[in-house]
Amino acid sequence: MTPLAAAERLLSFPSSLLEAPIGLFDSGLGGLTVLHRLRSRQPTESLLYLADTARFPYGGRTTAELRTIAVEVAAWMRRQGIKALLTACNTTNAVAIAELQRHAGVPVVGLISAAAAVVDSASVGVLATAATVASGAYGQAIRHRRGDARVVEVACPDLVPLIETGDLDSPELMAAAKRYLTPLLEQGVDTIVLGCTHYPLLTPQLQQLLPPGVRLLDPAVPAVEVLAGMLRRTGLRRQGSMVADRRLVCTGCPERFASAAEPWLGHRPGVSRVNLRMAHGGS
Secondary structure: OOHHHHHHHHOOOOHHHHHOOEEEEEOOOOOHHHHHHHHHHOOOOOEEEEEOHHHOOOOOOOHHHHHHHHHHHHHHHHHOOOOEEEEOOHHHHHHHHHHHHHHHOOOEEOHHHHHHHHOOOOEEEEEEOHHHHHHOHHHHHHHHHOOOOEEEEEEOOOHHHHHHOOOOOOHHHHHHHHHHHHHHHHOOOOEEEEEOOOHHHHHHHHHHHOOOOOEEEOOHHHHHHHHHHHHHHHOOOOOOOOOOOEEEEEOOOHHHHHHHHHHHHOOOOOEEEOOHHHOOOOO
């Protein structure tokens, strides 16, 4: 039985949770790609997005740091009364999913297990942060589902800072992308998992650099389907046809995050600041 299925069986869901938000978090802007997928798939669900910008980026942090962060995030989200948590961050998912599941008090949907479940290739590449690659989480999850799979994981430390500048066609970003794709193509992979939530923004640029027949997989797509299935099975899917509210918060400067998020969202969002370390005493 998967941890998600176990959570569904053990947790009791009061009817008041129907109106509760779904929580998502990342260290910065990348998780907004997951937010977009979820809003498109479940427009009637209320969403709460946390950007831990005070500790951006997560990719170079130690496992111990990331696990502490996961406990703080889960505790804060639990105080907000969420009904499910979607980890819009591969790095935290890779090394701290157990902490999230232990402290969130609600079902936790991860990107890595969702992606592994839909991989149908025996030759897979993964582009991810250094921490995600060091964990080996994608390789383990994919081989658990498909024992004959050969998984090549490449750390891409330069991509997130370059993506956050907003210039997705810059020569520096294109050169970095080509450099990170080269070892995957040399190994003959035919599926590449975008193992960081920033990377789907580069889909057009990556496709220019890839030969025909190489598939890009955004883990947010299957993860959102897993979440939709969980809401349906547990009776927690919000009813109605009205588009629900969306709340954005961050741990750093709200104005800076709102400005950075504007081109991603198509409008300037309202953003408030929270303190995760006060999760047990208020936000």
